[in-house]
Amino acid sequence: MAAGAPARQSALAAALVNLVLTGWVVLGFDYGHGASFQFEASRVVLENPRLGFNVGVDGMSLVMVVLTSLVTVAAVLVRPVKAGGEALYYSSSLLIAAGAMGAFVATDLFFFYAFHELALIPTFLMIGMRGSGDNREAAWKITLYLGFGSLVLLAGLAALVTSASGTGLTTFNMAELRELAPKLAPSVQEPIYLTLLLGFGVLISLFPFHSWAAPAYASAPAPTAMLHAGVLKKFGLYGLLRVAVPMLPAGFHAEWIQSMLLVLLLGNILFIGLVAIAQKELDLLLGHSSVMHMGYVFLGIASGTALGYSGAIFLMFAHGISIALLFALCAQVREKTGTLQMARLGGLAKYAPFLGLSFAMATFASIGLPGFGNFAAEIMVFLGGFAEKPVDQLGSLQITTILALWGVVISAVYMLRAFRQVFQGEPAEVCTRAGDLSGLSRLPVILLLLALLATGFFPELLLQAIRPFAQALAALN
């Protein structure tokens, strides 16, 4: 047996078991009641304050759970570039996935927060030990940024819990907090909402707290980048929709916070989009593109309509799959050619047709071409901005949406240009020696592509789970 095979096999087995269990939940889920938690289980771990290990899935968490399971299988299938230390390599991937999974199914605020942090140290170790380029600097940056962001978030959550519980028994139960917290005075809700927005914002790489993301993803080993950019970063968005928006409606609707968010998300879409155009290396380009697309999700959330929420959640899924796919392929390009500098690459599709084809499809998905899940998601986000106003009246949200539409053009520019430089044109010397993906290494790519196509052609697959949740959330306002 090859060295590291036991670690690889057990990691793969764990990821597959996870996928099978997810399938069981998907099949048993009652889509008619997608707004309420199902498959619930709870165990009290502390009487006072009341902490419970409570889990359950509703429509939104179901989508995120499917995303996590799919990306985990794909990430585990990616072999390490350097031999040795496989146990640490695979256990880190699984820990990051476990953290995301735990956060998405927790219905207790404490474990919701705690699980997310499970990924902190494995990410730090993986980028530092197995990354490339300025990996050590990037590892420090992502760890300190996310550490600080999550502490701000913690302060916000502590304020939320203590204010909402008042003199009664302190509770972290999301269902109870959803009853209690909206009753708080707007003057209490607004600062707490702002703190949560900033805390989550750092984790999501909201402009201007985005600078950790691109270098970290660029230098991280493929599975870490896939899981982090694809799954874990969605935690912040999930948290906004799960905690901040429903529990602090007065904060969400405060005019000044809303305007601030609109400006910042335009920073994500337009400014980071332009930064992405200027990138010379494929991995940094993908990192920036991942930051940029967060702006659309924010836009969907900011719209406050059922359609916008649906689009945001759909985009969290579609973007998670497409960015994980792009990072997996990008790592293959590096492995085959030894470089990611786009100027030194060219004509790779001729020598690695499968790689070329799948990268092209991932590119189309990322731009938002019809047929891929991203298109369905983005169209809902854009229409969500206009869902509640006649077209001849433009508010700040509508103007932002119109500006954000230009992001589609920007992303088409940088993604298509990157594809042309790397895969088409005169074959570069490094590319002529490159072989194509073969055998098992095609598996994660096919898996993720299938997910994108399936959700692109049959958006109802996801929408049946998302819609009841989004409608219930929009009805709160």
Next chain:
Amino acid sequence: MPAYYLEVAVVLLGLVLLMLEAFSSASDKRFVGHLALGGLGAVFLALFVVNPTPGTSPFWQFYTADSLALTYKGIALVCTMLVLILGLDYIPVLEKYTARIGGRSAWGEFFCLPVFICAGLMWMASAIDLTSIFVSLELVTIAFYIMVTFMRRNVGSLEAGVKYLILGALSTGFLVYGFTWLYGITGQTSLMGIADKLDSGTVARAPALFSFALILVALAFKVGAVPLHFWIPDVYQGAPTPITAFLSVGSKAAGFIVATRLLAPYLGADSLSPTATAILLSLACATLLVGNFAAIPQTNFKRLLAYSSISHAGFLVLALASGASGGFGLLPSQIVAFYMAAYLCMTLLAFAVLVVVSRVTGSDELSAFNGLHQRSPLLAFALTVAMASLAGVPLTVGFLGKFFVFGAAAAHQLWLPLGFAVVGAATGFYYYLKVLRNMYWNPPASSPATAIPLAPLTKWAMVLLIAATLVFGVYPQPLLHFLR
């Protein structure tokens, strides 16, 4: 069974061990350590059958056996046992820096004196009278004077001893002076009487606050809070590593139980409370700032842990100062006690790894940990858990401690101190993860990496501490149940 039987048993155990050590002809004194461990273990078990309700005789006016006292007695016993285990691992270093007397090893007392310190710590946990507080505090401090300088042929140990002695004596002076003022204005030595008197409003405010300040100076020295933190890095670095661990956990825990009890009358009195709280809060903020920021440039692991100890004192003082009702349904005293128990697990785990690594590499520097995960995955994992917990990564017990402190601060709208705590904790991520960088990113100094052997006792102690750190981080109910 009355609680004070436990202290009597511990003192008797110490005396017996001293005699055995002095008159035994064995050349290897390891058995003293093993006996001490067994004895303390038995006392620890007896702790669970103690009747916690205090009686009514005059004796109970200066001795209490409430749940807080019993918790701190447990902390003292567990801490001492772990220090003894660390000490058994540390024998090669002791051997090097102590002269053999007539062919017999001269480190036997290294395993007797901690037992007396343990008795002092346990007494302190129960002391509710100025005199009993002072006497038990001195029992601990004087024994520590000896332990810090135990390595007689090591200049660093001697230097640390002198620093500790001089500053310790100074702080004792402050404490006694504060006590005299307190006695002078209230006419009481019992804390219950003092609390009544201060709350009645008949006591002049200025002298009361003066005594508060004097006592705070002495307590700040004990727990390592700003402005009396200067001794910590030097003494921690010079003292034998097990004793550093003892100072860092045992001594700090005792300092905090005394602080909890001594400061309560001031914080409970309407006329004094605002000023006293403001002073404590500014102390907490300063401690958080100094401890965390000074830890950043450290390259020596013992000094790093020293500054870490200061920063944790900041969190603990913040919990004490955050208001009488605490937060998240927990009283400040309960938060502090929980935090101390958490701090015990993670800090002793870190010190246990340090003792083994520094014995093998002969160095306390961070660079001694380079490539540790290749040399011993267990040690690297243990230290990862300890650092994660100290940094406050969730699902470890250290996070819960910080979480409760954050909750207490948020419940009383102390946004500025909460901001300091957030910045301090974020800084902690950097310097605690620096250790992980050395262990995992950096290659080992010697190639190929040589494995590090572990004594079974040390190994099991580490496994137990790892388990405690992780299990209590997810399921804290047993610990808090004990506190109620």
